[in-house]
Amino acid sequence: MDWILNPILLSALCSLSSCVLQPEFVLFKEKKTWREAQSFCRENCLDLATIEDLGDIETVLRSVEGQYDDAVWIGLMKGEQRWHWSITEKDFYKKGEREDFIWDIQEDTGFNCGAFNNGTLFVRECITTQRSICFDGGKQGRDQYVHVANARTWIAARDHCRQFYTDLTSVRNDAEYQIIREVAGDQQVWVGLFRDIWVWSDQTLSSFRYWKTGKAVYTPSDGNCGALMKSVSGRWGERLRAEKHPFLCKCGLTMMHLKMTISSQDAVLEENLPAMKNDLLIQIKKELAEKGVNVTELQWKSFVRATKQN
CATH class of the missing domain: 3.10.100.10 (Mannose-Binding Protein A, subunit A)
Known part of the structure; x- marks a missing residue:
């Protein structure tokens, strides 16, 4: 599937077809x-x-x-x-x-x-x-x-x-x-x-x-x-x-998570992240609708990875 999104995000995503419903x-x-x-x-x-x-x-x-x-x-x-x-x-x-x-x-x-x-x-x-x-x-x-x-x-x-x-x-x-x-x-x-x-x-x-x-x-x-x-x-x-x-x-229906890792050192990504995440949700919902799956709620969950202390 082709994603119409910022190229920075593409490498961090799995395609929808590989996420099992x-x-x-x-x-x-x-x-x-x-x-x-x-x-x-x-x-x-x-x-x-x-x-x-x-x-x-x-x-x-x-x-x-x-x-x-x-x-x-x-x-x-x-x-x-x-x-x-x-x-x-x-x-x-x-x-x-x-x-x-x-x-x-x-x-x-x-x-x-x-x-x-x-x-x-x-x-x-x-x-x-x-x-x-x-x-x-x-x-x-x-x-x-x-x-x-x-x-x-x-x-x-x-x-x-x-x-x-x-x-x-x-x-x-x-x-x-x-x-x-x-x-x-x-x-x-x-x-x-x-x-x-x-x-x-x-x-x-x-x-x-x-x-x-x-x-x-x-x-x-x-x-x-x-x-x-x-x-x-x-x-x-x-x-x-x-x-x-x-x-x-x-x-x-339960869906496997689309997992991505965001580096806090990437200022360009952080600045554009809210809009990009919203675009991605719209894209996913559209793809699901085409597969005959009606989605009433679709949202992001964020997890902060703890850093190891020396």
Whole structure:
């Protein structure tokens, strides 16, 4: 990122992209229905917890460890059915690439997994066994796309790709459609497309799922909300929203500090520091807004380093 600031300050800053924003998850032990928990989180925090990746899972499991007996509500609920890609990282997709679907014939078969053949996508039953294309984020160019010849179900193919590569591949744009067509040849293959009915309370479009092992991509059931389940080591299960459980709220964002050292011997810097600091706050707030993070308060904290006395 380019900073439009006095050059003296540039060498003392980390770029905003290297300063990590993390959600703050808070467990409330009072048992409530899912709707009651949702209302409480919206009134007192941001919303029920949205869990977007394995990093969030690790944070959440640390925050609830040993503090619940059965289940903990999170912000997952049944809503409108839609298609997702198995790779969840936000920065992996440019605008519009999550929905760049080129279907052959999108029949309403009731099946919930996506396959690729001859440049187009197909809806297939998830228990069908066929070849797959994995994505390897550690490689570059065409080498990122790995044709796996062993026939597997969609879930088994996804788990194989996650174990040995990154995940089943997404198909994001025209260039990727062409590469995958060349890699797959005339074979129909699994890609990372799946459909389910789960949505997040705060309307985040995350496709991350952490269901108990062996759960189908989506099957109708009596449960209508998602919860962390102690019986399966914090993986998710479906529960009826009228049940009462502890719940997990997302209560804000914490940011790693931008750290800089100022020498009191630098008269030019000291003279211009207030204006430069104000400019920097404006720049940071703008960058955060572009990343979809609304900041209500942003301020400096100053610390004076003690000098060693001889």
